[in-house]
Amino acid sequence: VIPVVCGFQGVSEAEGNWDHNHGHGPVPHGEITTLGRGGSDTTAAALGGALSRVTTESVVVEIYTDVDGVMTADPRDIEGEDGPYTLDVVTYEEISEMAHLGSKVVHPRAARVAMDFGVPLWVKATMLDSPGTRISGEVKRSQDRPWMMGVARTRDVVWVEFTVDNPEAKARGELEIYRLLGEAGINIYLVTSSETTIGFAVKHDKIAEAREVLSGRVIPVPSSNQDGRVCGVYLVGLDEGSPGFQAQFRALRRVYGEQCVHVMHGRVVHNCGMVSVIAQNTREVSGLMSRMVRCLNEAGVRVLQTADSEFSISSLIHEKDKDTGKRAVQALHREFQRDFDRSHRAS
Structure with missing residues (x-):
């Protein structure tokens, strides 16, 4: 069985909260509402976190996008041989910083949810068979790791x-x-x-x-x-x-x-x-x-x-x-x- 979940919607919990992202509110308890930008990434991370609490097997969340993974710059800004590189691994904190400062690969809310549950994220290309980038908190600070x-x-x-x-x-x-x-x-x-x-x-x-x-x-x-x-x-x-x-x-x-x-x-x-x-x-x-x-x-x-x-x-x-x-x-x-x-x- 492969469950398919709508990743851009959710159900509100508390009455009286104003939705600043969409300019409406208050949203009554139990009402279906959109999650805003990055809602699909956040939903995937939340589902992975919930599953990690009910199984003894390792849980990994994979996010597929139009690039190979987390890159050293936006490919639209740098083209040709001097183009950006794909990073093999980054931490939750680093990807959150990159997202807040303009990178659009992973929404910072998804990184925060994954970090709270300790669930690794993988960012991969939809149409390419490349390994992608692993996002986790288990990154050793060694000389072979770039600063x-x-x-x-x-x-x-x-x-x-x-x-x-x-x-x-x-x-x-x-x-x-x-x-x-x-x-x-x-x-x-x-x-x-x-x-x-x-x-x-x-x-x-x-x-x-x-x-x-x-x-x-x-x-x-x-x-x-x-x-x-x-x-x-x-x-x-x-x-x-x-x-x-x-x-x-x-x-x-x-x-x-x-x-x-x-x-x-x-x-x-x-x-x-x-x-x-x-x-x-x-x-x-x-x-x-x-x-x-x-x-x-x-x-x-x-x-x-x-x-x-x-x-x-x-x-x-x-x-x-x-x-x-x-x-x-x-x-x-x-x-x-x-x-x-x-x-x-x-x-």
């Missing part, structure tokens, strides 16, 4: 930055901005913070919603003597030139006085993208960020911001033309090709 996993790219990103001249107001404003974006279900990337600035990136299809949530938001600043009084307010500015913003600004000045109303000046940079290098223990590898930035500069790619995590380093880039992101991926892949070659030979 470089790949280059990922996130397209259509917008950079948002706010400037505040008052450190106390900046701290309160930062908290309020993150709270509002979180409640609206808007994911942010490359978050940076200094004494007077707040910066983050959002996907292009979310910038209109972010503007609606943030622009014109009033943030009260309490007096320093902790008596509960409000000594002034800051107005979040993303559309400072609009008539509505100017009318709100004048109205607040009439209420609080001209000296007590300030603007948290916002700046929006369109036509951005994000490129990332996924590696093991990036903070223990000296010179990795300098190699990345130097490589992008030599390729004529403007770097606007950088960030790092345990498994990756990322750069926000200005995509001045449609092939800038592809050139960035190609340049980074060439820069770290020897490390990828070590992976290819080891497999």
Whole structure:
């Protein structure tokens, strides 16, 4: 018997949950609903996890796609002899990082479910008889294992930055901005913070919603003597030139006085993208960020911001033309090709 399961649908558990992915809700208990992007991968991982709890035999989940497995870059960005390599094995954490940063081979939810149950995933090509890539937590850190996993790219990103001249107001404003974006279900990337600035990136299809949530938001600043009084307010500015913003600004000045109303000046940079290098223990590898930035500069790619995590380093880039992101991926892949070659030979 071969059971066939519809992998893109599920049944809701709790009443009153808003579905941010599809813009509807609340979903009543027991109602059939779609699982969103990556629903089929997640269903397969969940079924594998459930089976692993009721059998003594080993359970493996195989996901078939249009590529050989998990590759060191998107084949659409690199073609020909210098094209990406197929990795023989990666960890759950590494594939989750790659997926969050733009790789579309496996959805991060599927990796998390498989990791929770300890079930290995295999990514294989539908039409090819290649071994594919094994994803598991049982990966030994040895010299024959590459520390470089790949280059990922996130397209259509917008950079948002706010400037505040008052450190106390900046701290309160930062908290309020993150709270509002979180409640609206808007994911942010490359978050940076200094004494007077707040910066983050959002996907292009979310910038209109972010503007609606943030622009014109009033943030009260309490007096320093902790008596509960409000000594002034800051107005979040993303559309400072609009008539509505100017009318709100004048109205607040009439209420609080001209000296007590300030603007948290916002700046929006369109036509951005994000490129990332996924590696093991990036903070223990000296010179990795300098190699990345130097490589992008030599390729004529403007770097606007950088960030790092345990498994990756990322750069926000200005995509001045449609092939800038592809050139960035190609340049980074060439820069770290020897490390990828070590992976290819080891497999």
